[in-house]
Amino acid sequence: MGLNKVVKLDNNTWSIEELGGMVYAFLLVGRERAVLLDTGFATCDFRKYARELTALPIDVINTHGHLDHVGQNWAFEKVYIHEADLALCGEHSDGAVRLSYLQDLLEEAKVPQGLARSKFVVRLLHKFCYIPQKKDLIPIHDGEPFDLGGRTLRVIHTPGHTHGSICVLDVERRWLFTGDTVCDEGVLLHFDHSCSVAxxxxxxxxxxxxxxxxxxxxxxxxxxxLDNSFLDAYLACADEILAAGKPDGAAATQYLHQYGRIALSYTADKL
Ligand SMILES: [Zn+2]
Known part of the structure; x- marks a missing residue:
């Protein structure tokens, strides 16, 4: 399994963790069906891991359309995503977009350009950048329920990180799967396809x-x-940004506002 691992959260729930924990997908199993929340960047075979854990039909719900959450959508029959992220998901399933994003990451990690753009590395990256397109995504909306048999999920639309970001409430377990809407360390709101801080x-x-x-x-x-105190921290962080008002920089200038252990990135034009 190498860089990837499966962690049991309870008898019917697992997190599938990719690339040394860079991103998590979650498998939620009910009595009749299972849901895989996200399909990672897909440097590993999520379908195979999920199949080893349940024989039930597996539907996918994407927490949002980013490339590190939708990579293996193509391997599943039914994939649900909020309607506001349909276009983003299509874009982030495109090989060239995925490749340029990864090369930027390598650059950020200070991998020498010669190596990052070498034939060997590019060929390696191609393997999981150029993925089959999943065309028939099923749009979902705020409040939509999923009945897995004795296990109910409910979609909560939480635009911010992307327009179609959702959280998924696991009703009986009293768990909330937050995607990239609430994370330790920080939430990114600076993308063209992010919403305003407000x-x-x-x-x-x-x-x-x-x-x-x-x-x-x-x-x-x-x-x-995470516990619910993270919600208060994000509210306070957003309040500080909004209270300070529009920064002097140009519209697209990117800012990072730290609040304790969390932070928000944003651009001057989208308060
Ligand atoms: Zn994201």
């Missing part, structure tokens, strides 16, 4: 209002699980 704040406020329904939050990156 919209993200509304989403966190919406979660806070419903937070009596869960005891733990399971994000797709970094520390897990």
């Amino acid at each position: 919209v993200f704040r509304e989403s966190i406020e919406k979660l806070k209002a419903q937070s009596g329904a869960w005891d733990k939050m399971w994000p797709c990156h970094h520390l897990k699980p």
